[in-house]
Amino acid sequence: MKKILVILLVAFVLIQFFPIDKNNPAPTPQLDFLTIKNTPESTAKLIRTGCYDCHSNESKYPWYSNFQPVAWFLKDHIDEGRRKLNFSTFATYEPKRQAHKLHEVVEMIENGEMPLDSYVLIHSDAKYTEAQKQELIKYFTKMENDIRLTHNLPAEQKK
Numbered sequence: 001m002k003k004i005l006v007i008l009l010v011a012f013v014l015i016q017f018f019p020i021d022k023n024n025p026a027p028t029p030q031l032d033f034l035t036i037k038n039t040p041e042s043t044a045k046l047i048r049t050g051c052y053d054c055h056s057n058e059s060k061y062p063w064y065s066n067f068q069p070v071a072w073f074l075k076d077h078i079d080e081g082r083r084k085l086n087f088s089t090f091a092t093y094e095p096k097r098q099a100h101k102l103h104e105v106v107e108m109i110e111n112g113e114m115p116l117d118s119y120v121l122i123h124s125d126a127k128y129t130e131a132q133k134q135e136l137i138k139y140f141t142k143m144e145n146d147i148r149l150t151h152n153l154p155a156e157q158k159k
């Protein structure tokens with residue numbers, strides 16, 4: 001028993017030598033979703049609080065991101081979140097992709113899939129009220145429809 005504890009402790013100490021990279025990519029406000037859309041401040045705040053840690057280049061790293069293996073878990077979410085949808089570089093997406101991503105955003109919020117449960121558990125301010133959810137759904141739906149109208153893109157089939 002004691003031996004196992006010592007091994008675990010040594011392992012815990014050793015993994016601390018493999019920290020995550022906490023350097024965010026350089027800011028690109030001219031490509032940022034909230035900036036180019038001139039999102040109303042109250043809505044923008046909800047999106048920043050609930051999504052920007054994983055879906056932007058403006059991730060904030062809390063104190064526990066100094067500890068492995070928690071930090072690896074967190075970094076994984078950030079890397080994957082950015083790969084799937086990065087609000088900081090939204091303007092670089094083709095209009096069709098922009099509309100599709102916003103469509104998915106609405107679905108994710110409607111189904112309560114985003115923000116991730118593990119995130120909301122720790123970031124209680126990212127737990128939206130029903131009214132806030134409706135505000136976001138309305139806003140993102142409008143943004144999606146605007147892009148579809150401007151670029152003559154057909155509506156997406158509801159899944």
Ligand code: HEC
Pocket residue numbers: 047050051052053054055076077078080081084085101104105108109114115116119
């Ligand atoms: C803790 C990190 C985290 C937060 C916070 C978060 N996401 Fe995600 N998101 C992810 C990860 C990781 C994935 C990819 C895996 C998955 O789909 O579950 C993802 C996937 C998505 C996708 C799917 C994209 C695709 O192409 O499949 C959408 C849309 C999305 N998130 C929107 C949001 C929105 C909107 C918010 C805020 C309301 C949000 N997310 C908050 C981590 C996060």
